[in-house]
Amino acid sequence: MARARVDDKNQRMVKIVTITDTSIAEAASVIKRGGLLGLPTETVYGLAANALDGRAVARIFEAKGRPAFNPLIIHVANKAAAEKLATFNAAAHAVTDALWPGPLTIILPRRADSGISELATAGLPTIALRCPAHAGARAVIEAAGVPVAAPSANASGTLSPTTAQHVAASLGDALDMILAAGACPVGLESTVLDLSGDMPVILRPGAVTPDDIARVLGITPAIDDGQHDAPKSPGQLLRHYAPKTPVRLNAKDLQAGEALLAFGPTLLGRHLPDSAKRNLSDGSDLHEAAANLFGYLHTLDAGGHSGIAVMPVPDTGLGLAINDRLKRAANS
Numbered sequence: 587m588a589r590a591r592v593d594d595k596n597q598r599m600v601k602i603v604t605i606t607d608t609s610i611a612e613a614a615s616v617i618k619r620g621g622l623l624g625l626p627t628e629t630v631y632g633l634a635a636n637a638l639d640g641r642a643v644a645r646i647f648e649a650k651g652r653p654a655f656n657p658l659i660i661h662v663a664n665k666a667a668a669e670k671l672a673t674f675n676a677a678a679h680a681v682t683d684a685l686w687p688g689p690l691t692i693i694l695p696r697r698a699d700s701g702i703s704e705l706a707t708a709g710l711p712t713i714a715l716r717c718p719a720h721a722g723a724r725a726v727i728e729a730a731g732v733p734v735a736a737p738s739a740n741a742s743g744t745l746s747p748t749t750a751q752h753v754a755a756s757l758g759d760a761l762d763m764i765l766a767a768g769a770c771p772v773g774l775e776s777t778v779l780d781l782s783g784d785m786p787v788i789l790r791p792g793a794v795t796p797d798d799i800a801r802v803l804g805i806t807p808a809i810d811d812g813q814h815d816a817p818k819s820p821g822q823l824l825r826h827y828a829p830k831t832p833v834r835l836n837a838k839d840l841q842a843g844e845a846l847l848a849f850g851p852t853l854l855g856r857h858l859p860d861s862a863k864r865n866l867s868d869g870s871d872l873h874e875a876a877a878n879l880f881g882y883l884h885t886l887d888a889g890g891h892s893g894i895a896v897m898p899v900p901d902t903g904l905g906l907a908i909n910d911r912l913k914r915a916a917n918s
Contacts, residue, residue: 600624600757602750602764605722613765614729617642622649624739624753624764625726627718628772629689629792630746630880631753632661632736633761634726640703643735647705649760650742657708658735659691659716659776663728668715671700671733677781677803684802687719689776689793706735712782722767738775739764745829745887745915748773748880773877774907779807791907793876809906829887829894833916836898843892847882849875849899861889872904879908883915 603609605626616623617634620642625634633649635642637660646658662668665682672678672694681692696702696713707713718724727734738746740756747753750766777792779799786807788796800806831845839854840846846855846863850870855863864882866875886894896912899905 600754600759600761600764602754602766605765605767609765610722610725610729613726613763614731616762617726617730617732617734620645621762622646622760623726624750624757624761624766625723625734625736626750626765626767626770627661627720627723627736628770629718629774629776630748630770631739631750631764632723632734633739633753633757634661634734634736636730637703637706637733637735638701639732640705643703643705646735646737649757650737650740656742657710657714658706658737659714659778660702660706661723661727661734661736662715662717663724664717667733668717670697671702672696672713672715675781677786681779681781681799681802682717685794685798686717687724688717689719689772689774691716691776691778691790693778693780693782693789695782702733703735712780714778716776720767722765726765743828745883746775746880748877752880752884769877769881771877773879773881774904774911777907780810791910793873793904793907795903795906797903828915828917829883831887831889831891832893833912834893834895835912835916837895838897840895841893844895845886845889845891845893847886847894847896849897852897854897862886862891866899866908870900872900872908875899876904876908879911 613623617636620639622645623634625632633646635646678694691714693712693714739753740747748770750764753764772793774792777794778790780787780789788807788809796806848865866878899908901909
């Protein structure tokens, strides 16, 4: 059922439609005619457009206020579609066979005949590709019949959206339609793995961990420091995923006026009102923490606090990705 949602602050209206066979066909039509679609995935909601259509891709950059040197991830319905866009090597075959569909983006040399907009790849000779695990997203891409450029559906540099309402609040009527499927189960952007060189390198940590990749390739990938003025991958800008409220990391106490983003069992913030505190995971579960991260930051950012104090999160496994997002949110 379709319904209108309004961003009260800016009085912008956008149509939000729950996933059905009919709405999937409607969403595919938006893509095919060069429109912008809010697309649910297992990671975050994407701002989707036809990756073959330069004008449609330009609308993505316009809507997000995104630097033109920041490349986009191209989403495909299956591996066969990806092989038409990039030159696969042995490592690419191995990781996609093992880890696709899923929250993993791979970077490979772009095929000369790919047809992908130069704007979508920021003029680079490489291309970032992902096959999402979200069945609804794949159904839309397959119905559209084209590869889909889909960065996170939010204004550039702000918090990534994990619900349809986050998309509407950030971008409003810049979109033609938002396809809604509830909260994103992973809640963090995909791992970005560069396979275009001699050795695998993680350019952006995510739910697929270095250990996951090592089990497939027999080698642990290096992790890039991610501090780039002209990035090779989405999400490498030093300040990214940032709320308006200042973020203070590794907090062991609270300063006046701060809200608390906790992790694990704690007495810190016990005197704060419920509106000023969230716990990523009371039970110290990193998967639960990742799924809650952006949603809780959105909530605390809207509370009018002087800052957000973030308790330490273990820097292992999925914690690597969580801390990557938090460091970018805190950098000013």
